[in-house]
Ligand SMILES: [Zn+2]
């Protein structure tokens with residue numbers, strides 16, 4: 001490797017790449033003493049110094065990233081591209097909200113609206129500061145592109161429909177596009193929470209639950225469900241009434257099923273975009289087992305435990321062959 005690097009330095013980058021027939025690296029560079037070297041080219045030429053045979057570009061079994069991974073495992077420092085992450089549901093909701101607005105009001109001031117949303121997304125606390133500070137993160141062209149994606153999903157747009165959007169774009173479209181007023185409410189709350197200093201902490205669960213309210217509202221939802229005092233009060237009141245702590249959907253009770261007490265979640269039944277900043281009361285909360293809790297969150301618009309209970313009863317009946 002050292003010989004290849006010495007030769008790279010002696011010839012200069014362009015001549016080195018031309019001599020051995022390599023294209024400039026796009027994303028991955030080996031870093032030696034603070035200098036960057038095209039990862040594939042260096043690897044190929046080092047191979048020649050070692051074995052006598054040049055490894056030409058077509059002999060690599062993987063792309064740049066594969067080569068970089070291998071080099072990294074060998075102990076070399078390799079730069080990685082810092083591509084912005086995929087759009088979160090929250091961000092897609094904000095973009096869809098703007099798309100629907102533009103569709104209704106026309107394209108006057110479009111560029112300014114795109115710029116404003118770009119700036120807003122860059123300050124929204126969905127992703128950590130380090131991710132958002134990347135200049136490519138939600139810049140105006142990526143925002144404009146996202147609005148374009150929505151127009152290609154939109155059945156009302158020039159007769160095309162549901163063809164070109166990404167899976168997440170389509171998911172958000174299906175969940176929200178038909179109820180713009182509720183979307184606007186949810187978006188207002190995402191803005192209020194996501195730009196404030198006390199934005200809810202990441203719990204690591206938002207991905208897992210795939211919450212279609214977006215990360216920020218989901219975190220807020222969890223924060224409310226986990227208010228220790230309220231949770232304790234809720235459990236006490238249910239236990240006093242029923243003598244057990246069972247799932248309100250499927251009647252699972254962990255001490256009866258497994259001899260382990262207290263495996264039960266508390267779920268907040270009112271979709272957050274509908275309650276705004278109001279205070280949680282005991283009647284907003286229900287006891288559900290972790291499985292039913294997750295299933296409740298998988299539905300969008302979010303469904304009530306009563307609706308899920310009916311689904312549960314019907315499915316059980318069908319499966320028993322009755
Ligand atoms: Zn359950």
Ligand SMILES: [Zn+2]
Nearest residue numbers: 225266267268
């Ligand atoms: Zn919940």
